[in-house]
Amino acid sequence: MANIKGQIKRNRQNERHRLRNKAVRTELKTRVKAARVAAAEGSSDTEDLVRQAQQRLAKAGAKGRIHPRQAARRTSRLMKRAAKGDAGS
Numbered sequence: 001m002a003n004i005k006g007q008i009k010r011n012r013q014n015e016r017h018r019l020r021n022k023a024v025r026t027e028l029k030t031r032v033k034a035a036r037v038a039a040a041e042g043s044s045d046t047e048d049l050v051r052q053a054q055q056r057l058a059k060a061g062a063k064g065r066i067h068p069r070q071a072a073r074r075t076s077r078l079m080k081r082a083a084k085g086d087a088g089s
Contacts, residue, residue, distance in 0.1 A: 024065040
């Protein structure tokens with residue numbers, strides 16, 4: 001346990017950030033999976049689900065929740081799968 005007041009505060013901040021980042025990453029996985037499944041099934045709301053996933057990925061990348069290049073890569077892969085209408089792996 002830290003004895004220094006500034007380090008105690010930093011530990012509290014790190015824990016808050018960790019929980020927030022974890023929640024955002026979990027939501028990203030859920031949205032990307034929903035979009036991928038909809039694209040594979042040829043669902044009518046595929047376009048909307050892909051757009052939502054794309055927006056969340058871009059926001060997470062911009063805010064540093066995930067690396068910006070990872071956000072771009074995952075968006076690109078999602079768009080390619082949606083255009084093909086394939087679930088892929």
